[in-house]
Amino acid sequence: MTPLLDVRHVRKVYDGHGRTVEAIRDLSFSCAPGELVCIVGPSGAGKTTLLKCVAGLLAPTGGEVVLGDVRVDGPPPGMAVVFQEYGRSLFPWLTAWDNVALPLRQRRTPPGELRRLVDGALGEVGLADVHAAYPWQLSGGMQQRVAIARAIAYEPRILLMDEPFAAVDAQTRADLEDLTRSLWRRHAMTILFVTHDIDEAVYMGQRVVILSASPTVVLEDLAIDLPGERDQLATRSTPRFAELRARVYARIQQAKQRSTT
Amino acid sequence: MARLRQLALVLALPVALLALCWLLLADSTSFYAPPLRRILAAFGPTWAPRWASEDASSIALLVIGYAGAVVAGVGLGIPLGARPRLRAVFEPALELFRAIPPPALVPAVKLVFGWGPATNVLVIVSGAVWPVLLNTIEGVRAIDEVLADTCRCYGITGARRLYVLVLRAASPQIITGMRQALSIAIILMVISDMMVGSSGLGFTILEFQRGFSIPEMWSGILLLGGLGVVLSLVFRGFEAVALRWYHGLRRPQRGDA
Ligand SMILES: Nc1ncnc2c1ncn2[C@@H]1O[C@H](COP(=O)(O)OP(=O)(O)OP(=O)(O)O)[C@@H](O)[C@H]1O
Ligand SMILES: [Mg+2]
Numbered sequence: 001m002t003p004l005l006d007v008r009h010v011r012k013v014y015d016g017h018g019r020t021v022e023a024i025r026d027l028s029f030s031c032a033p034g035e036l037v038c039i040v041g042p043s044g045a046g047k048t049t050l051l052k053c054v055a056g057l058l059a060p061t062g063g064e065v066v067l068g069d070v071r072v073d074g075p076p077p078g079m080a081v082v083f084q085e086y087g088r089s090l091f092p093w094l095t096a097w098d099n100v101a102l103p104l105r106q107r108r109t110p111p112g113e114l115r116r117l118v119d120g121a122l123g124e125v126g127l128a129d130v131h132a133a134y135p136w137q138l139s140g141g142m143q144q145r146v147a148i149a150r151a152i153a154y155e156p157r158i159l160l161m162d163e164p165f166a167a168v169d170a171q172t173r174a175d176l177e178d179l180t181r182s183l184w185r186r187h188a189m190t191i192l193f194v195t196h197d198i199d200e201a202v203y204m205g206q207r208v209v210i211l212s213a214s215p216t217v218v219l220e221d222l223a224i225d226l227p228g229e230r231d232q233l234a235t236r237s238t239p240r241f242a243e244l245r246a247r248v249y250a251r252i253q254q255a256k257q258r259s260t261t
Numbered sequence: 262m263a264r265l266r267q268l269a270l271v272l273a274l275p276v277a278l279l280a281l282c283w284l285l286l287a288d289s290t291s292f293y294a295p296p297l298r299r300i301l302a303a304f305g306p307t308w309a310p311r312w313a314s315e316d317a318s319s320i321a322l323l324v325i326g327y328a329g330a331v332v333a334g335v336g337l338g339i340p341l342g343a344r345p346r347l348r349a350v351f352e353p354a355l356e357l358f359r360a361i362p363p364p365a366l367v368p369a370v371k372l373v374f375g376w377g378p379a380t381n382v383l384v385i386v387s388g389a390v391w392p393v394l395l396n397t398i399e400g401v402r403a404i405d406e407v408l409a410d411t412c413r414c415y416g417i418t419g420a421r422r423l424y425v426l427v428l429r430a431a432s433p434q435i436i437t438g439m440r441q442a443l444s445i446a447i448i449l450m451v452i453s454d455m456m457v458g459s460s461g462l463g464f465t466i467l468e469f470q471r472g473f474s475i476p477e478m479w480s481g482i483l484l485l486g487g488l489g490v491v492l493s494l495v496f497r498g499f500e501a502v503a504l505r506w507y508h509g510l511r512r513p514q515r516g517d518a
Contacts, residue, residue, distance in 0.1 A: 089410075093506040106415065136517075
C-alpha cells in the first residue's frame with residue numbers, strides 16, 4: 001500500500017543566537033493509511049521537532065515530508081494535532097464547546113452539522129456534560145480530552161499527538177490511552193503518536209519507531225504483533241508485551257552506551 | 262453580603278473625607294474655601310443650564326479622543342507586536358514621542374489646527390494613545406506559541422484569527438493600557454479645554470476662577486471628580502465582562518468543574 005505519510009531523510013538544525021543545535025540528524029519512516037504508529041525516544045530527542053516538521057509548522061533543514069502525494073510546506077488540511085502542552089493549546093476565553101467548534105466554524109460547516117459534530121465529539125470523549133465550562137475550570141485530563149474532541153470533530157485524515165498524556169496521573173493516562181485507541185478504531189484515522197514512555201508506545205502502537213537520543217536517527221522500526229483488542233491489565237501482563245518492551249528498552253540503552261563510549 | 266461589605270469598604274474613605282470637609286468648612290468665612298453646603302447649592306444652578314453645551318461638548322470630545330486613541334493604539338500595536346523587524350524600526354521613535362508631555366504639544370497642535378474641536382481631540386489622542394499602543398505591543402508579542410500553532414494547524418486565519426486569537430490573547434494588556442489611557446484622556450480633556458477652548462468644562466471652571474465665582478469653581482471641580490468616578494466605574498464593568506476568563510484563569514485552580 002502507498003503510505004499516507006512519508007518522512008524522508010528529515011534533518012533539522014536550530015540555528016540562532018550563535019548556537020546551533022542539531023535536533024534531528026536523519027529520520028525516515030512512513031505510515032500507511034489507518035495505521036497507529038508510535039514514535040518513542042528519550043526526552044530531548046527531537047520528538048516535538050519532528051512532529052512540528054510533519055505538521056508543517058517548522059520547515060526541515062533537509063529532507064522532506066510527504067502527505068498523500070503532496071509535499072508538506074505548511075499545515076496541510078485534514079491534519080489535526082494534539083499538543084504536549086494541552087493547557088496552552090485550548091483557548092481560555094472560549095468554552096469547551098466553542099473550542100471544539102472553532103476549526104469547524106472556520107471551515108464554514110453548516111450549523112446543524114456543526115452541532116452534531118461537536119456534540120458527538122464531546123460525547124465520545126466523555127465530556128457531554130461540560131459544554132459550557134471554560135478550560136481552566138477543567139482538570140488536566142479533561143482539558144486534554146477537549147483537545148482530543150477538537151481533533152476528532154475536525155475529522156482529520158491523520159492525527160498527530162505529541163506526548164499527550166505525559167502530564168496527567170497514571171489512572172487518567174490509562175483511560176486516555178484506551179480512549180485514543182477506541183477512537184482510532186472507530187474513526188479509521190491514521191495516528192502518529194509520540195511518547196517518551198516505552199510501555200505506552202508498545203501498548204498503543206501497531207508499530208513503534210524507536211529514536212536515538214540527539215543527534216537523532218531511527219534505531220529501529222518495530223512491528224507490534226499484539227492482538228488488536230488491548231486491555232490495560234491483560235495486555236500488559238502478557239509475555240509478548242514484556243518481550244517487546246524489553247526489546248525497545250535494550251535498543252535505546254544500547255544506543256546510549258555506544259554514544260557515550 | 263460580601264458584595265455589600267466590599268461596597269462599604271470602597272465608599273468608606275470618600276464618604277468620611279466629604280463629611281470631614283463638610284464639618285471643617287461648615288462655618289468657613291474664607292472667600293476661597295466656602296462651606297461645602299454653598300458649593301453644593303451652587304451645583305445645580307451652575308451646571309443644569311450648561312449641561313447641554315459645556316459638559317456635553319467636553320464629554321463628547323473626550324469620548325471621541327479616547328476612542329481614537331484606543332483604535333489607533335490597538336491598530337498600530339497589533340502589527341508592531343507581531344513583527345519584530347517592524348518593531349525594531351519603530352520602537353526608538355515611539356520612545357521619543359512618548360517622552361514628550363502631551364500638554365507641551367498643545368501650542369503646536371493649536372498652530373496647525375486652530376481653535377476648533379479637532380485640536381482638543383488631537384491633544385487627547387496624542388497623550389492617551391501611548392499606554393494603549395505600548396501595552397498592545399507587549400500583549401501581542403506575548404501570544405502563546407502553542408495557541409498560535411493551534412490556529413495554524415486548524416487553518417484559522419484572517420479576521421477570525423484576529424478576533425479569536427490576537428485580540429483576545431492580548432486583551433488583558435490592552436485593557437490595562439486602556440485603563441491608563443482613560444485617566445490621561447480625562448486630564449487632557451480638562452487641559453485642552455483650558456488651553457485651547459472657548460468652551461467646555463475646563464474652560465468654564467477657569468472662567469469661574471477668573472471671575473471669582475468661587476463656589477461655582479469648586480462645584481466644577483466636584484463635577485470633574487464625579488465624572489472621573491463614573492467613567493472608571495463604567496470601565497470596571499466593561500473589564501469585568503471582557504476579562505472574565507482571565508480573572509477565572511488566575512484564580513487558584515479549583516480542580517474538577
Ligand atoms: N526553538 C528552538 N530553538 C533552538 N533549539 C531548540 C528549539 N526547540 C527545540 N530545540 C532543541 O532541540 C532539541 C530537541 O527538542 P524537542 O523539544 O524536539 O525534544 P523532545 O523530544 O520533544 O523532548 P521532550 O520529550 O522533553 O518533549 C533539544 O535539544 C532542544 O533544546
Ligand atoms: Mg516534546
